[in-house]
Amino acid sequence: MAADRGPHGDDSPDSTDDTEITRDTALTGADTTDTGNAPADRPDPGRALAGVSPEPGVAKPDAVLTVDGVTRTFGGLTAVDVGHLEFQRGAITGLIGPNGAGKTTLFNLLTGFDRADSGSWVYDGTPLQKLPPHRVARRGVVRTFQLTKALAGMTVIENMRLGATGQRGESFLGALFTGWGAQERQITERAHELLARFKLDTKADDLAGSLSGGQRKLLEMARALMMQPKVVMLDEPMAGVNPALTQSLLGHVKSLRDEGMSVVFVEHDMDVIRDISDWVVVMAQGQVIAEGPPAALSSNQAVVDAYLGAHHDQVLEFDADGNPVGETADLVAEMEAEELGEAEHGRDARSDEEKRT
Missing domain, CATH: 1.20.5 (Single alpha-helices involved in coiled-coils or other helix-helix interfaces)
Incomplete structure (x- = not known):
């Protein structure tokens, strides 16, 4: 049986295709076979980053994702030109910059939705630059979108089921055996648990298209957790969300970090950045111009110039x-x-x- 070919032409077999969803998973998608520290024993990411110099491309104590020499051009215009960038494991990293800075393009590259002209990026020792999006997600790096991607004509619970990987019933041979029915029940149970966590359980049988903008953001985040991720990349999760729901979303983002996941998110609201970020990366004109803890960036001249222009004074x-x-x-x-x-x-x-x- 031939291996499936991804949109980037990668036809190598994926050893995770046959991974089963079991009940031995936490509600957040963390695999309990992970022998990492319990939540109470995990190192404080803020403390781990305390001694890191606030400068572009600085090395992190425990990088989960490393980017080297990544460029992307469109018709001669350079959208991304990142020499070196590391994301700290277990931390919330805010990615900020003016409109057109290249933030979403960088997200697209790192998650397989676009191809770089050059460069590489490695997640936990595994190169990702040649992988299509579904294989990147199976390895533990998932993302949400600025414009939500819920399937409006399907119910909320059906959207959630789509997020689970390794479903036996999706393959020809797997569908011939009866085991897929039990697995589907486990997937559905897990989906209901996540919907309850995100307070969408009463909407399970509603069409996704009937949800408000904020509820669709919650659905997309919950569906991403069906993938059992280690790194969650959120593209403007607070955009278009009313203030009351924003606080709920902020709480959910913090909980991802508290449960051991690494979070990278694009955001324009500096109050949000200061509230939840352990570390902030600033982009302008496709390049990383500054890095550091949130408190250090307001006095960084490169950041001020990027947002206000070099002649602001x-x-x-x-x-x-x-x-x-x-x-x-x-x-x-x-x-x-x-x-x-x-x-x-x-x-x-x-x-x-x-x-x-």
Whole structure:
């Protein structure tokens, strides 16, 4: 029987395809065969990172995911150019930066939803750069999306069942044997337990399309835990969520860390970043420009410039008619020239792309 071929052309057999879902799993998806520390004995990630120098590309005491020389360009525009980046095991790492900084593109690369032009990334000693998304997830790295991906025409519990891996009934030979029925009942029971944890148990039989935006975020996070992950990557989990539900989501993100998972999340709300992050990575123009604990970043000049521009402290001068004068006029001319250059570059890139197609 031929091995399945992924969207990236990887046709190597996946040894995890036959993994069974058993009742020996915690509600969060942590495999109890893991001999790691119990929650009370786990090292405090904040303390582990206390002695780490706040500088881009710095080594971490216990990196779970390491990125080296990763680049991604689109039509000549560089979206990601990360020389070296490490994510600390068991910590909540916030990934921030202005719009267009490359945060979501980096997420897409690390989870197999896009292919890098160059570079590598390793999860617990296993290279991931050639794996399609489903194989990355089976190895323990899962992600959610800024725009939720719930299947609106299916019920909430059906969406949850889809998240479980190694389902015997999905293969031709496995479906011929009766064992898949018992496994499906175990999967369904686990799905109900997770829905109860995320307070969606009363919605189990409702169509996913009927959920509010915040509830869909909760569903996506709960479904990700059906994969029994070790690393959870959340792309703007608080976006579009009302304040009351935001607090619930924050609590769930913290609980993932408390139960031993490593969390990386994209967020624009600095209050959220300060509240739950052990470490923060700042991107701008595709590059990592700063790293450090949340408290250290507000005084980092590179971060201030990335968000406010290098001229944020310049006094603006205008004449009586409101026209810029002096250094302000020079700054306006400089900004207009940059915008014109970027527009022309974008047109050239689109023209080149059209010629190739």
